[in-house]
Amino acid sequence: xxxxDRPRRLRSTKALRRLVAETSLEPRHxxxxxxxxxxxxxxxxxxxxxGVYQHTLDTLRAAATEAVKAGVGGLMLFGVPRPEDKxxxxxxxxxxxxxxxxxxxxxxxxxxxxxxxxADTCLDEFTSHGHCGVLTADGTVDNDxxxxxxxxxxxxxxxxxxxxxxxxxxxxxxxAAIREGxxxxxxADIGILAYAAKYASAFYGPFxxxxxxxxxxxxxxYQQDPANRRExxxxxxxxxxxxxxxxxxxxxxxxxxxxxxxxDMSTVPxxxxxxxxxxxxxxxxxxxxxxxxxxxxxxxxxxxxRAGADIVLTYWAAEVAARL
Numbered sequence: 001x002x003x004x005d006r007p008r009r010l011r012s013t014k015a016l017r018r019l020v021a022e023t024s025l026e027p028r029h030x031x032x033x034x035x036x037x038x039x040x041x042x043x044x045x046x047x048x049x050x051g052v053y054q055h056t057l058d059t060l061r062a063a064a065t066e067a068v069k070a071g072v073g074g075l076m077l078f079g080v081p082r083p084e085d086k087x088x089x090x091x092x093x094x095x096x097x098x099x100x101x102x103x104x105x106x107x108x109x110x111x112x113x114x115x116x117x118x119a120d121t122c123l124d125e126f127t128s129h130g131h132c133g134v135l136t137a138d139g140t141v142d143n144d145x146x147x148x149x150x151x152x153x154x155x156x157x158x159x160x161x162x163x164x165x166x167x168x169x170x171x172x173x174x175x176a177a178i179r180e181g182x183x184x185x186x187x188a189d190i191g192i193l194a195y196a197a198k199y200a201s202a203f204y205g206p207f208x209x210x211x212x213x214x215x216x217x218x219x220x221x222y223q224q225d226p227a228n229r230r231e232x233x234x235x236x237x238x239x240x241x242x243x244x245x246x247x248x249x250x251x252x253x254x255x256x257x258x259x260x261x262x263x264d265m266s267t268v269p270x271x272x273x274x275x276x277x278x279x280x281x282x283x284x285x286x287x288x289x290x291x292x293x294x295x296x297x298x299x300x301x302x303x304x305x306r307a308g309a310d311i312v313l314t315y316w317a318a319e320v321a322a323r324l
Contacts, residue, residue: 023306027071027321031313035210036060036103037080049276050204050283052315060103061110067318074116076166076313077103079125080212089134090126094152103162103169108161118193121154121161122169130215141222143171150174150287151181157270158187169281170222175244192273194244197232197258199224201251205275232258233265240267251275252299256307271311279315280287
């Protein structure tokens with residue numbers, strides 16, 4: 001009449017639960033995405049992402065230093081140029097004096113090798129049309145012409161101090177092109193964190209505000225269809241063959257099934273990006289008193305780790321690292 005198996009025994013105290021926990025969350029697992037904006041005199045809060053800011057160079061250095069002291073594993077930097085500095089080719093992305101390259105130099109000068117400095121290697125923030133590549137006359141993204149721009153951008157970022165480059169445009173062959181370009185330029189030690197499985201998600205909305213996006217249309221011809229799973233494994237395989245040092249799934253929370261499969265087959269570390277919409281949903285629900293904010297944050301990050309992520313990019317990285 002009574003159960004022979006009693007799994008509850010191992011849940012009976014906090015110490016027991018900690019002893020048998022299968023998944024851990026440590027500061028080193030967390031990467032903080034940061035935004036540095038040109039032409040602003042003070043940090044500017046992103047209205048759809050309360051608590052996240054576009055930084056000046058000075059406040060970027062201060063916030064990055066605080067995050068590193070908290071123990072985060074790395075920083076991922078995005079640049080926000082002035083609207084008048086955008087053009088069809090995204091010239092600001094390869095300009096040594098462009099805001100992203102200046103931000104990378106500022107952080108490398110400030111922090112040296114105390115953290116892993118990552119750069120967003122994509123043109124969308126810098127193009128007047130908001131797409132991740134060069135457009136043809138009919139308005140479609142020219143894959144191969146875009147690769148040439150990515151190589152130039154990658155070399156500029158390496159020379160500005162990045163340790164890892166994050167090609168996120170989902171162009172075919174982008175990892176191979178960047179790897180060859182870096183090696184030819186004498187940057188064989190610079191790694192590639194490949195956005196291998198990046199979906200055309202509805203949850204990117206707040207990020208568009210964060211980077212001042214001028215996107216016309218959508219990115220469904222190059223980012224993955226949310227309906228597809230096998231396609232991700234093919235993309236990951238290709239990036240691994242092309243020399244990716246780390247592969248990433250983006251978004252994280254709506255794609256934990258994909259993340260688990262990628263983690264099971266990858267021969268390199270796996271990252272996942274808890275994106276802006278995921279951040280904003282939890283924040284908004286907590287502000288309305290519907291959920292326990294701190295508990296929800298930790299549970300969401302633990303679920304991403306449990307699904308197989310070695311590295312989690314999250315806007316809560318510094319806060320959670322300090323709490324842990």
